[in-house]
Amino acid sequence: MIRLDRLRHIVVVEDNPTDLELIRRGFAQGNCEHLLIVVRDGEEALEYLRRLEAGEPLPAAVLLDLRLPRVDGLEVLRHFKQHPLACRAPVIVFSASADEEDVRQAYENGANSYIVKPDEAERFQEVAMRISKYWHGVNVSPA
Amino acid sequence: MDVDLTRRAFARQRVLNPIQVARDGEEALQCLQAWEMGADLPALILLDLKLPKVDGLEVLRTIKTHPRFHALPVIILSTSGEDRDILTAYQEGANSYIVKPVDFDRFIEVVEHLQTYWLSLNIPPF
DSSP states (O other): OOOOOTTSOEEEEOOOHHHHHHHHHHHHHTTOGGGEEEEOSHHHHHHHHHHHHTTOOOOSEEEEOSOOSSSOHHHHHHHHHHSTTGGGSOEEEEESOOOHHHHHHHHHTTOSEEEEOOSSHHHHHHHHHHHHHIIIIIBOOOO | OOHHHHHHHHHHTTOOSOOOOOOSHHHHHHHHHHHHTTOOOOSOEEEOSOOSSSOHHHHHHHHHTOTTTTTSOEEEEESOOOHHHHHHHHHTTOSEEEEOOSSHHHHHHHHHHHIIIIIIIBOOOO
């Protein structure tokens, strides 16, 4: 049986309101706005892990910013990839940094994909739309 | 993987990257040896799970535990939509898993997504 991930949530870990709004718009363009779960900082991300433990279904993917208040993005990535349930969800690092060292560290810590945030708003929104289309409509991840 | 079908889909989508084909698991492992000797690294690896000689999961495991090549993006393209296969592939380090569509037009769409996502948006580790 072919199972697609169209109806599953994507968790967005993002504290910047402008970036978050552009992600929302991009997802809306891909008709997936209602499938966003927003987590605003590293500590909330760790609280989200408790929700998974309490039985909340696994998301189709996690979109993770690296620069986060309180607990930084790489630390969050490590927590997710070492967690018995969350480790199954693909993590896409979505960061303003194109620095080679950031890219390398993200993959070393288990990121499935790394995408640089475009500076320009229209392009940013389009990239967010493509991300939502790929991880909702093309990729399948563990339930 | 159906090589002719994949080549046709890539040509239809004007994917310009050269395609190197490994016809079974053993040939895939030979690619790793060639990379170790300095051959160009691929931008992306599309891997079927059901392969003759050495199976796809074994190939995946070998790449993902390799000291130099473990961060190469590996996308599983399999006819199996079984939960167990999907979970195992991710546990062994697959970057993404796509259930290969039987319909050619739908396969063309998948190739389009592969191209835009993995060959233009995604930043590879090298």
